[in-house]
Amino acid sequence: MQEAQDDSVPVIERLRFLGIFSSNLDEFYRVRVADVRRRLLIHQEQGGDPKAQPLMEAIQNKVLSLQAKFDDTYQSLLIELRRRNIYLISEAELSDFHGRWIKRYFKRKLLPLLVPIWVENNSQIAQRISDDVTYLVAQLRKGNQTRYALIDVPADETNRFVLLPKEKGVQGKSVILLDNVIRYCLAELFKGVIEFDEAQVFSMKLTRDAEFELSGDIDDSIVNKMSQGLKQRLVSEPVRYVYDRAMPKEMRLQLSSALGLSSVDAMIPGGRYHNFRDFIGFPNITGYKYLENPSIPSLESAQFKAHASVFDAIAERDVLLYYPYHTFGHFTEFVRQAAYDPQVTSIKLNIYRVARHSRIIAALLDAVSNGKEVTVVVELRARFDEEANIEWAKRLTDGGAKVEFGVASLKVHSKLCLITRQEGQESVRYAHIGTGNFHEKTARIYTDFSLFTQSPSITQEVSQVFDFIGRSYRRFEFNNLLVSPINSRERVLQMIDKEIEFAKRRRKAEIVIKVNNLVDKAVIERLYQASQAGVKVRMIIRGMCALAAGIKGLSENIKVISVVDRFLEHPRVMVFHNGGQRQVYLASFDLMTRNLDYRVEVGTPIIDPQLQQRIVDLLELQWKDTVKARVVDAEQTNAYVKRGNRRKIRSQIASYDYLKKLESKRS
Structure with a gap:
């Protein structure tokens, strides 16, 4: 409004x-x-x-x-x-x-x-x-x-x-x-x-x-x-x-x-x-450009551009994309190349929402035709997309893909793709872990992070997630990934507790969180405890926020803003200072009871220090927004952040400029 x-x-x-x-x-x-x-x-x-x-x-x-x-x-x-x-x-x-x-x-x-x-x-x-x-x-x-x-x-x-x-x-x-x-x-x-x-x-x-x-x-x-x-x-x-x-x-x-x-x-x-x-x-029946937002051309990743194969690019180092500033075409190319690469033996992917005319589905069917083992987890209970997902499940099954419907009592909401290649005598995995759906249309209007990695410690656990979806009766342990409902709640609370301990020892303690919704009572209670211990907590929450920020004696060290602009803010990110050994996570889950306890969700640590810094920089740009940021206070009046004598910063435009400059330097 x-x-x-x-x-x-x-x-x-x-x-x-x-x-x-x-x-x-x-x-x-x-x-x-x-x-x-x-x-x-x-x-x-x-x-x-x-x-x-x-x-x-x-x-x-x-x-x-x-x-x-x-x-x-x-x-x-x-x-x-x-x-x-x-x-x-x-x-x-x-x-x-x-x-x-x-x-x-x-x-x-x-x-x-x-x-x-x-x-x-x-x-x-x-x-x-x-x-x-x-x-x-x-x-x-x-x-x-x-x-x-x-x-x-x-x-x-x-x-x-x-x-x-x-x-x-x-x-x-x-x-x-x-x-x-x-x-x-x-x-x-x-x-x-x-x-x-x-x-x-x-x-x-x-x-x-x-x-x-x-x-x-x-x-x-x-x-x-x-x-x-x-x-x-x-x-x-x-x-x-x-x-x-x-x-x-x-x-x-x-x-x-x-x-x-x-x-x-x-x-x-x-x-x-x-x-x-x-x-x-x-x-826009007149065609006059000033009546609409000016178009922002999607950026190409310099790392992907520098290599003939997406797998060579990922093998060199992890790749981080931020849609819609980066083109979603890099992910569709990831699946497309896998569909006909002779070294690729299998593709696994989970579907929550996809576009009506999905190039990803088409590539998966092509992969089956080329003899790849294709497994697709289709979530039939994705609200308002059930009918479309039923049709995708039928089409994939008819095309020869192995279709699984996940865990009976849990929605599968993770954003995973796992590709296995035979490289010499070694079987090598390449994984995608994201905060948004594999949906070509929404990737042009939602902001979301995508991580591509070959890291064995991560890809091995991504493989375990797919095993868990197919065989949830087995016991699985995850040391790197946050996986709901197995360990996400426990690990998030542990990381908050760690910051509380640092604060009590009078050391620097900070938490930065960006999610769509924060309503889980246990997480909110722990964040209140963190504030009272002296932990500085900053959060960017677009949607529901059941935490009352800025109340003396309860949450005076917590600040919450929301950014609403031309693109819908959709990433889930957590940054913990961790005594100077910064921890950065991207996740598919919001801080809601349903996401932590009743869905299959995945969060991944960002290991590469450069990629960690990039995420932190982008979060800081949102915190400096003086145009489209709103204060989420106890009254939830959604008043705009006061600019004062600061210069105008519209974080979505600033994010694009930041990434454009970054990619031009690397190309």
Whole structure:
């Protein structure tokens, strides 16, 4: 929301940030609020959680406040667009010329996609409503008779933004939403089906609980179980009902009854349009570059460039990449070369999320064709990616790869790839350990670290992780890697305790942490103890932070900031001073109970002193950010870091410049 309101951000990017805000809020309801709702329902039936009701009320009040800010921000951005001759218009603003064009467009492109659902006497209406789809509710009157119909806005089948043709003598460019196209052509939709004298149309959206229970039938394959779970999600309990605040009360009550909504469900009045997440893809219809963030060309690693083979480069020394500043193409090249390198004997990789058209999957299938042993661990429970991962699992299996589904009780969230080559008489392993997914698209918008190493002490343990995933009943020990749920919690707490001991001996003691979320109670408690012992703790936490920083006697030595900018900050990094023998770790896990105890996660030490320093330098640039850094304090007001008389530093741009200079020196 702050980025959408920031005048220094290009106007189209601001509109896209509203889309990101909307998408985040959707997930918040589907996951977090759904959990509160379940606790509340259980409390009403059985007691046990008196905090659930006031928490739900607090969430509702906060969301209503944010919704009002959202609507105001959207209206101000429409004005900003018009100043630049971009017009996002409603059906009431269509000229005769555009009106005729829209009717032709509707008949040709939209009409075949639309099948209204009648609301009255429809006992299946709640099951028919899809999660997080915008529906138009049409109220059709004929004399004393009123009928209600739901119309799915098919934004998943065609672009929600319709660019109107240039009209002679009129300046600027106009865009209309599919929602308004349908409103304008309502008579065409119902022609020959039902007569009406008067029609009103309003929008609504339903958000459902994203959790589900799998079948207990042990004879079912896990793939079939997941398919059933996906179907169950479609009919899972609603947690939020968003409606056009102009919707008449009688219509709202009719829909609430038909959808089976209870007083526990959040009912949110909003603006005329829902599913704003589509605005993440709002087009720059003018082509003017100043309306968007300037492009930042991805950097190539000088070390990879200096060698004909990726394996030669990694054998020389460890390689560290930082996306999206570095090109993700280096990782796809790592897998591509492995697919046809005669010396490569096996490839192992785990999938949590991958791109829709994944070059990595294609390379793995090519590797099978070339006689390589390919093992892919597919996490079928990656939230909101289950269906895609089921399809990848089937495709890989059909292609001859060995597909594993991990540990029954644990999600596999690690970011590992292990390639084995026969070099002379020796079998040599090459490993990738990262903080982000093997996803070509998100690698262009998420910041993440990737480590490529041939170090035997690391690669041998990466191999053990794959063994653990396949045979979790065996006992494994890891001396170098942090592996959840085996030793991550214990090792993280031990490293904090070590800094506490240094502080008690009046030696320098410092901790720097960068994660997406910090909510684990035991870790938070230990960080409070560290602060009270005199350890200086600095943290960069983009998302949830349940630690209250800067409170005298509790956390006065802890500072927390968040950086929100054009790229989504996603790395997980931990740096411990360790009495001058610095320890630096990259990890796939956040400091959350689920990551430490209920997922397969991996963190790796960075052994190369130069790479350690590079990570520390990049973290320091974020700490010096005077443009996009926010203070995460006990009140969580998210106030911008005060610049004072310091120069402007925008850490994401500074990080790019730092890496560009580094690579140019090495090339």
